[in-house]
Amino acid sequence: MSDGTETPLDPGGLPTGESVLIAGPAMTGKRRLLFDLVGASRDRAAILISTKSDAERFREGFLSERKSDDWAVRSIDCVARSRSMRQVRDTAEIKHVSSAGDLTGVGIAASGFMREFYHADRAARIGLHSLSTMLMYADLRRVYQFVHVLTGRIDSSGFAGAFTLDTTTRNSESLDVLTQVFDALVEVRDEENGPELRVRGGDFGPRAWTEF
Template sequence: MTGKRRIMNSLLAAGDPAARGTAIVTTRKPGDTIEREFRSLADVPDGQFSVVDCVSRSGGFGLAEAAPGRRYISDPGDLTGIGIAMTEFMRRFHEEGRDARIGLHTLSTMLMYVDLKRVFQFLHVVTGRIATSGFSGVFVLDDNVVSEREEMIMLQPFDAVMEVREDERTELRVRGADFGPRAWTPVRFDALVQ
């Protein structure tokens, strides 16, 4: 309810998204919803936008066969399938000589399917591939699903953490990076996309 998915999409869409590739893994909302939300912020050609959908197949939604920019995974616990699909899209962007941004909404759902150790190992591999490719990644974790200890473990592979809270308005602060506010600051969603 704090707008984390909207913030993730805004960060992925910032700058000139038509000049790079974007891939989003969704473990909570159907891929069509994620694509519609992202495209409301960014006008990107079909070949430069991809979705790894971990919801639609297990939810029984009518599915066509995987399209060039879409991969359907059985459920959010299939870390191997998710990793293969993410790698496929990252490899394609890399071979095309494109920069890319990778998003994952949300790690919390993965933790309902598999244990913390396996999710941490998955994150270690995926963030390593993102860094090696020179890409950027934005991952969402609902902190009310994990303990403080589990949260600290989950955050280890990341360079920076953006915390989001909602009181009367949505606010954020950034830790571990040279960008963003250090103190709680009201979110201006329009400014995130620029």
């Protein structure tokens, strides 16, 4: 799917307080769907948690179709400190953790940014890409607890959240367990004519498989 292509999702239809899991094979457009959902923040406020690329690159991808001057973006970088030979410093807009396995550090940073937006009366949306990387560093129980706490904070703040998970035949248990935490599931699959999606548990997209 190329940039600028419309998807069958209605990102604005994701209710405040709810979180959605976007699950499917690798390289099927899940990150773009996450950007669409987070990009529906009516107050143009976003918290981006990146476990696959550094914060700057992830932020640039999110803002590539949006006017950056209109957006307040806060980022949590799970990559740069482990990849860089130089000391990586935090800023007011970017917080770094040692790795995608530092679930406590991610939770603390996310809570701080959420408090910032909450007190500024800006309805932020949170996007995390990807839970699969976290599962490479931490066991399923810890990741489940982390997501349970974070989605609870999203609910109590009146924000909304989108998380991605790469699915394989080997991690079906992870999908089954983690799905229980979320209000809705966007399933993605790769077909001959391209990726398709369907939405379970929400009214912001098609319930039947639809190309995008």
